[in-house]
Amino acid sequence: MKNVAEGKAKIIVPEESVSRNSCVFYNPGMAHARNAIVSFMSVFRKKADHDLVVCDPMAASGVRGIRLLKEVNGIEKVVFNDANPEAVELIKNNLELNKIPKEKYEIENKDCNLLFLERKREFDFIDIDPFGSPVNFLPNVWSALKKDASLAVSATDTGALSGSFRSTCENRYGVIAEKTDFFKEFGISTLVQTVVRELAKHDIVFSPLFSHTQHYFRVVGLTQKGKEKTHKNLENISLVSYCPECYSKEIGVLEKCPNCGKPNKIIGPMWVGKTKDSELCDEVLKDMISRGFRDTKDIYACTQEIDEPFYYDIHKICKNLKSEVPKLSDFFEKMENNGFQISRTHLSDLGFKTDAKIKDIEKILKSKL
Ligand SMILES: C[S@@+](CC[C@H](N)C(=O)[O-])C[C@H]1O[C@@H](n2cnc3c(N)ncnc32)[C@H](O)[C@@H]1O
Secondary structure: OEEEEEOOEEEEEOOOOOOOOOOOOOOHHHHHHHHHHHHHHHHHHHHOOOOEEEEEOOOOOOHHHHHHHHHOOOEEEEEEEOOOHHHHHHHHHHHHHOOOOHHHEEEEOOOHHHHHHHOOOOEEEEEEOOOOOOHHHOOOHHHHEEEEEEEEEEEOOHHHHOOOOHHHHHHHHOOEOOOOOOHHHHHHHHHHHHHHHHHHOOOEEEEEEEEEEOOOEEEEEEEEEOHHHHHHHHHHEEEEEEOOOOOOEEEOOOOEOOOOOOEOEEEEEEEOOOOOOHHHHHHHHHHHHHOOOOOOHHHHHHHHOOOOOOOEEHHHHHHHHOOOOOOHHHHHHHHHHOOOOEEEEOOEEEEEEEOOOHHHHHHHHHOOO
8 A cells, every 4th residue: 555645635545556456446647637626616616505515426545525525615525435345444544544524424335326326316516437438327326416416427438438439339328430530529429418318317407517538538517407408408419410531520410521522421419519618617727726736728728619519630631631730820810810710629639629611621721821
C-alpha cells in the first residue's frame, strides 16, 4: 500500500492500483474529472436551496466522495458503496485517515443496482464510474434520484461508444456506427442518448452540462422529473446522414450526399442536442481556477463552443481538397466574415464546429485565405 494526496484528500491505495485486477482501483489519470466534479458540485450546491446528499456507488478507494466531503461546502452526506469487500475496508480506513465525522457518511457493500432500488429518491447527485460500459448500471439509477438532481456517467469502452467496434456499438447501445471524422463526439453522443433513453422510460429528462474525453468518455448532466419535458427532449435524438467521402453531416435520412452526390451512410440514432451548458461551464471554470486546478482546457473550450452537432476535422477536409492546412485563426476569421458561426471544440484539438455546411467550408478553404 502507498499514500497518495489528491486535492485535499490523503488516501491509501494499493502499490499497483491502475488495473481492474488490482485489489482496489485508483487511477490518478481520473483526477481531472474528479477536480471538475468538485467544482461542479460547489456550483450546483450554490444553486440548490438545501445541502446535498451524494451517492458514490462504485467508490473503490473512496477518493471521489472523500474529496467532495472535504472540498465542497454544503454536502450533507455521502453514501459510499462498492461491490468489492476489500474496497469497502479501504474506504473505511481512508475516511478515518481524513477525519471525516461519522454522521457525514454511510458505507454499503452491495451491487449498486440493488442500492439504487433500495434508496428511493434519496440522492441529489450520483456518479456512475464503472470499469468498461455503464449499461448495466443505468436501468435502476432513476429510482435513487431526487426529483431535481444531477447524474454523472463515465465509460471506458471508448471503442464501442465511438463506433470503432461497430457490432459492439449496435449490440450494447442500439446505435448503428461507422468510422467517422468526429468519433469523439460520436462517442459522447452515444453515451448521452443512452442515458437520455434510459431515464426517459421513467419520465426523467437528462440535460448534459459538460463532458470529458480522455481514455474514457464522461458526461455530467441535470435530471428532472416531467413527462412533457422528457418527451420534448427526445426530439434531440435522430438518425444522421454521414458522407464518408466529403464528411458532410445532415440530421435526418438522405440517401445521397447533397455535397458530392456519393451514397450517405445512415448512422445513429444520435443525440443531436446540446452537449454542454456554456454558462454553467463558465461558473465551473471560475471555481476550478480559484482552487488552482491546472487542467481546465476542456471546460474552458466548453465555454467557447457553439451549440452545433458534429465537429469537422480541418486536416481531413484539407487532405480531401489537396490543399494546405491554413492557420486556424485565419480560417475562423474568413468563416466569420462570410457570416458563419465557428468555434473550436473541447472534443478534438483539430476539430471545429460551425453552422456552415461542408459545401461552404470547402468553398472558403479553396479560396485564398
Ligand atoms: C473504475 S472503479 C471506480 C473508481 C472510483 N470511482 C474512483 O474515482 O477512483 C469501479 C469500481 O466499481 C466496483 N464495482 C464493479 N461492479 C460493481 C457493482 N455491480 N456494484 C458496485 N460496485 C461495483 C469495482 O469494485 C470498482 O471498485
